[in-house]
Amino acid sequence: xxxxxxxxxxxxxxxxxxxxxxxxxxxxxxxxxxxxxxxxxxxxxxxxxxxxxxxxxxxxxxxxxxxxxxxxxxxxxxxxxxxxxxxxxxxxxxxxxxxxxxxxxxxxxxxxxxxxxxxxxxxxxxxxxxxxxxxxxxxxxxxxxxxxxxxxxxxxxxxxxxxxxxxxxxxxxxxxxxxxxxxxxxxxxxxxxxxxxxxxxxxxxxxxxxxxxxxxxxxxxxxxxxxxxxxxxxxxxxxxxxxxxxxxxxxxxxxxxxxxxxxxxxxxxxxxxxxxxxxxxxxxxxxxxxxxxxxxxxxxxxxxxxxxxxxxxxxxxxxxxxxxxxxxxxxxxxxxxxxxxxxxxxxxxxxxxxxxxxxxxxxxxxxxxxxxxxxxxxxxxxxxxxxxxxxxxxxxxxxxxxxxxxxxxxxxxxxxxxxxxxxxxxxxxxxxxxxxxxxx
Numbered sequence: 342x343x344x345x346x347x348x349x350x351x352x353x354x355x356x357x358x359x360x361x362x363x364x365x366x367x368x369x370x371x372x373x374x375x376x377x378x379x380x381x382x383x384x385x386x387x388x389x390x391x392x393x394x395x396x397x398x399x400x401x402x403x404x405x406x407x408x409x410x411x412x413x414x415x416x417x418x419x420x421x422x423x424x425x426x427x428x429x430x431x432x433x434x435x436x437x438x439x440x441x442x443x444x445x446x447x448x449x450x451x452x453x454x455x456x457x458x459x460x461x462x463x464x465x466x467x468x469x470x471x472x473x474x475x476x477x478x479x480x481x482x483x484x485x486x487x488x489x490x491x492x493x494x495x496x497x498x499x500x501x502x503x504x505x506x507x508x509x510x511x512x513x514x515x516x517x518x519x520x521x522x523x524x525x526x527x528x529x530x531x532x533x534x535x536x537x538x539x540x541x542x543x544x545x546x547x548x549x550x551x552x553x554x555x556x557x558x559x560x561x562x563x564x565x566x567x568x569x570x571x572x573x574x575x576x577x578x579x580x581x582x583x584x585x586x587x588x589x590x591x592x593x594x595x596x597x598x599x600x601x602x603x604x605x606x607x608x609x610x611x612x613x614x615x616x617x618x619x620x621x622x623x624x625x626x627x628x629x630x631x632x633x634x635x636x637x638x639x640x641x642x643x644x645x646x647x648x649x650x651x652x653x654x655x656x657x658x659x660x661x662x663x664x665x666x667x668x669x670x671x672x673x674x675x676x677x678x679x680x681x682x683x684x685x686x687x688x689x690x691x692x693x694x695x696x697x698x699x700x701x702x703x704x705x706x707x708x709x710x711x712x713x714x715x716x717x718x719x720x721x722x723x724x725x726x727x728x729x730x731x732x733x734x735x736x737x738x739x740x741x742x743x744x745x746x747x748x749x750x751x752x753x754x755x756x757x758x759x760x761x762x763x764x765x766x767x768x769x770x771x772x773x774x775x776x777x778x779x780x781x
Contacts (some may be wrong), residue, residue, distance in 0.1 A: 428479025602670035
């Protein structure tokens with residue numbers, strides 16, 4: 342793949358109005374208070390409008406969705422025409438999670454509110470009939486998770502003959518979640534004359550291989566160092582004993598007045614248990630993870646966004662599928678064992694120029710995880726030493742020494758005493774011992 346990193350200098354002080362975008366789309370984004378494009382938008386939008394294949398690398402929260410949604414809408418607007426014109430699938434966006442698919446559709450609808458472009462989101466875990474009915478009525482843009490898309494395609498409900506764009510969003514997470522073979526199938530099903538856009542927060546070697554295989558002379562755009570964290574996020578680290586993490590979280594909530602935060606945990610079971618523990622302290626929280634039904638996950642997000650609950654306890658399935666304006670805090674209750682996941686998690690805060698705070702808890706068993714995160718991201722997180730639950734140094738040595746002083750060894754306690762000693766602690770009488778019968 343020929344890599345082209347475009348210079349930001351020619352885009353300096355650029356406005357959305359400087360792009361050759363239809364006025365109806367400009368009006369919609371103006372109502373959203375979009376005036377100055379982010380770096381990924383500045384670089385990607387002109388390339389997409391020119392019809393080039395593109396590989397875009399930018400950290401989470403920098404506006405990747407708008408970078409491809411706005412120019413795609415501009416291209417489709419004259420093609421779609423009036424509302425009476427027959428609807429055919431022109432664009433397919435493939436994304437790894439249901440939450441992210443829903444979020445992308447919301448963005449398409451916001452930017453294209455003054456057009457006749459109709460979008461549809463497809464994901465598994467729910468009855469397919471409403472989605473099939475919508476496909477039969479006709480749509481212009483499909484945003485889908487890989488499994489449900491291929492399922493409906495095999496059933497004959499999806500026709501890609503008129504497809505113009507294929508967008509692969511969060512490509513690196515596709516690899517992590519095991520979707521890459523499904524993505525390759527979707528690419529092969531698409532028309533050869535399509536425009537392919539690949540976006541990712543990180544750019545591992547596998548993504549480059551995928552681009553080399555399926556994209557045509559793509560332009561490569563990178564606006565931040567690979568696996569870097571947003572400068573707008575202040576990062577703190579607490580070294581805490583594993584069994585005291587819950588106590589520390591409650592302490593921070595009460596003393597630091599933490600509010601409106603996503604708390605990331607490693608397992609589904611851990612998420613549910615943490616919600617129960619917080620509820621006992623009268624702290625409102627709700628869990629979101631893969632075992633929750635789609636309706637339960639949507640309800641959890643709605644309650645958190647509306648601030649009916651203060652804390653959203655999430656596994657990494659939610660790390661890239663939640664877009665909340667001005668989210669002040671992200672808490673890594675459990676550190677991820679994959680360093681790139683740390684970037685995605687804290688990317689939920691400090692978005693679009695807003696400031697945010699990332700708080701991480703590091704148990705002794707997670708020390709190597711933290712070292713890997715520092716090595717990858719080159720961050721300089723602020724260590725918070727003065728808290729009630731720090732690491733207990735040399736705990737094992739101290740416990741051994743205390744055991745030696747407090748516990749007596751009663752093994753063979755009578756070896757040094759005479760068998761006939763009156764001080765013997767044996768409960769048998771002397772007569773009993775004399776009359777004892779031997780088996781030999």
